Amino acid sequence: MESTTIKKLYREHENYADKQVKLSGWIRTLRSSKSFGFIELNDGTFFKNAQIVFDEALSNFKEIEKLPISTSITVEGKVVLTPNAKQPFEIKADNVIVEGTSSSDYPLQKKKHSFEYLRTIAHLRPRSNTFSAVFRVRSLAAFAIHKFFQERGFVYVNSPIITGSDCEGAGQMFRVTTLDLDNLPRTQDGQIDVKEDFFGKTTSLTVSGQLEAEVFALSFRNVYTFGPTFRAENSNTPRHAAEFWMIEPEIAFAELKDDMELAEDMIKYIINYVMENAPEEMEFFNNFIDNTLFDKLNNVVNSEFGHVTYTEAIEILKKSGQQFEYPVEWGIDLQTEHERYLTEKVFKKPVFVTDYPKEIKAFYMRLNDDNKTVAAMDLLVPGVGEIIGGSQREERLDVLERRIKELGMDINDYWWYLELRKYGGTKHAGFGLGFERMIMYLTGMSNIRDVIPFPRTPGNAEF
């Protein structure tokens, strides 16, 4: 007999009434009495379990009754509809074959565990309800992102993971080298001789694919990257990881306004797609992780995102009468407390903050006509904070060169980036979305370590 899946049974159980089926999966829980028992079986295809009923008519009843949690089994039996029970159907087992036994010291118990504990067993936590839901949503969200961009004709660009330019200044980089660290080659003046290294120069793991995305935007018009990025910052917060995934669209013949419209459409698209395709998982998050989740997500999908310039935001904060730890003054970078006040108290929905002072933003952002601010935007969302950072890029070669020099950077490091402006440059814009932060927002999970399968944070790369 061919195997079926628990997902199929849930979606089409009425068609399966009284039919023989075969299922394979792992025992989530098992309860038995003298002559019969129940198994909650999860086969990985669906958030919910199938209830298996087994009784003493089975030759191996005594063995089954004592199987430890997480034993993998194959069950053959009849689907019985149970409209009055908690679950719509169950399987009356004719045959239970043990595929792989487990052990009584299996660390996942049939009760609630703390996320901190589950992080110490990252190899087993995908078998728990919460992580089963998180990682299925993560997978669906990734697909939704590709679907969103592909439907709009965007070209998917794979930017390099090993990069030779450390010019973006987005953060500390992880060095990539094949040099013998116990015996480093030296030049005559005692410096490490990077010419001896694999690439003949200093290389690192990428902190952003933006510059490469700009290259492709200026030949494909609309492109996006979606891949891992790395920051060697010693950040110990629930919102930062050393390895995380980022989505970076880049659009040509476009301005900041187009960039923000794209960001808003994308966020709404992802939410809608996941709500539609993972209803059981989302229900679980709303019930057990954050019971304001549906309200928040519906609010996002059904509302226009807020817009405020940095200068206006400063005025709002100043007039709020709120005591902030960091005093508000034009020119400061917005602190977490300011961002949260704006998005959670003032707007109560996602809000774009635009046109920041040039001093606190990157060199490639387009200088506004006031000569003081740049065409940058951050999207702030309640509960998570900054989820997107983007800008219109500086397309004027002379202005860009001046900005690079002003900031004391070496213009020769950017020769290919500058040539994009020399040979048919145009106005263009883009943004970066932290994929894990999006998943946090979608699921209500409050720690980035719990939305990435194997989190990398300072001092932690066990799994």
Place this chain on the structure above:
RNA sequence: UCCAUGGUAGCUCAAUGGUGGAGCAUCCGGCUGUUAACCGGAGGGUUGGAGGUUCGAGUCCUCUCCAUGGAGCCA
């Protein structure tokens, strides 16, 4: 990296400076429709680590490691 809080049984947590406990899990037994099943019994501890104060330290002090929350950096 800074600030705060915490670290006790497999897990979640109690314990006034004076004999380290409970619930769940595990093991054994019982139970004919369970839903984190239920009922009875049993086993289970170098109190994160190192030093110190004290007649006596899980508890107080010093150092250290780790975790969590907040901040900074950012996505």
